Amino acid sequence: MPAGIAQARCGRHRSPRPASPACSLQHQANGYFSNYASIRTRRNGRSPGLRSAWTMDRKYDCDRLPRAISDLARVVMEQSESVQHYQAMTLAELARLLPTAHRREWWRLIAEFLEEYRWEPTESRSQLLVDEPPDTGDERWDVLLAALAEHLAARDGRGAPSWSEPRRLRRFWFPFNTPAARADAIVHAPAAFRRRGVFVSAQELEVA
Numbered sequence: 026m027p028a029g030i031a032q033a034r035c036g037r038h039r040s041p042r043p044a045s046p047a048c049s050l051q052h053q054a055n056g057y058f059s060n061y062a063s064i065r066t067r068r069n070g071r072s073p074g075l076r077s078a079w080t081m082d083r084k085y086d087c088d089r090l091p092r093a094i095s096d097l098a099r100v101v102m103e104q105s106e107s108v109q110h111y112q113a114m115t116l117a118e119l120a121r122l123l124p125t126a127h128r129r130e131w132w133r134l135i136a137e138f139l140e141e142y143r144w145e146p147t148e149s150r151s152q153l154l155v156d157e158p159p160d161t162g163d164e165r166w167d168v169l170l171a172a173l174a175e176h177l178a179a180r181d182g183r184g185a186p187s188w189s190e191p192r193r194l195r196r197f198w199f200p201f202n203t204p205a206a207r208a209d210a211i212v213h214a215p216a217a218f219r220r221r222g223v224f225v226s227a228q229e230l231e232v233a
Contacts, residue, residue: 113141113142113144113145113153114137114138114141114153115152115153115154115156116138116153116154116156116158116170116173116174117156117157117158117159119134119135119138119158119170120158120159120160120161120167120170121158121159122134123161123166124161124162131166135173139230141153142177147181150177150181151178151181151183154174154177154178154186155186157186157188158170164194165194165198165200165223167192168192168193168194168198168221168222168223169200169218169223169225170192171188171189171190171192171221172189172192172215172217172218172221172223173217173218173230174186174189175189175217176215176217176218176230179217185217192221193220193221193222194221194222194223195222196222197222197223197224198222198223198224199224199225200223200224200225200229201225201229206226206229207224209226209228210224210225210226210229211224212226213226213227213228214226214227215227215230
């Protein structure tokens with residue numbers, strides 16, 4: 026058998042076939058999904074309409090792909106509009122969330138609040154602290170939230186919210202109660218926490 030025929034049969038020198046219209050549209054749709062699948066609604070995970078508008082493993086023929094892409098683009102626009110109306114969590118909302126979560130999740134919620142607070146414009150952050158948080162069911166955490174409000178306000182050059190002043194503990198509390206964490210907190214606890222009897226290092230707050 027001539028060498029050229031053998032090579033053609035084994036596929037070594039095959040010329041690439043031009044992409045079909047369906048493949049091209051499939052690639053375009055995949056691009057839409059990849060670009061926007063990360064859109065989130067506030068604390069609800071993936072935006073609910075994206076999966077229903079486009080399923081990656083579903084096969085569309087050439088006639089159906091343009092409609093699928095159009096549907097996906099519409100959903101993306103709707104979800105983008107909803108993201109524009111996003112509002113950061115307030116400290117009062119955080120206090121209402123804590124009792125509904127398992128204790129192991131409380132620091133994760135604190136971290137989520139801090140992340141949203143950091144992304145807010147400095148001039149509007151005070152609005153996240155102004156309302157007095159309701160009781161969490163644990164006096165130590167009620168005082169911790171007051172200390173957090175004062176600490177964040179001070180970093181932005183503002184005074185503490187008035188509701189935070191009376192909240193104090195009669196006994197010292199170390200939220201992270203290992204010997205190393207206690208030693209670190211005694212040395213590095215921010216003033217707003219220390220004077221209320223809550224000993225947690227500033228570093229713990231940054232990585233909460």
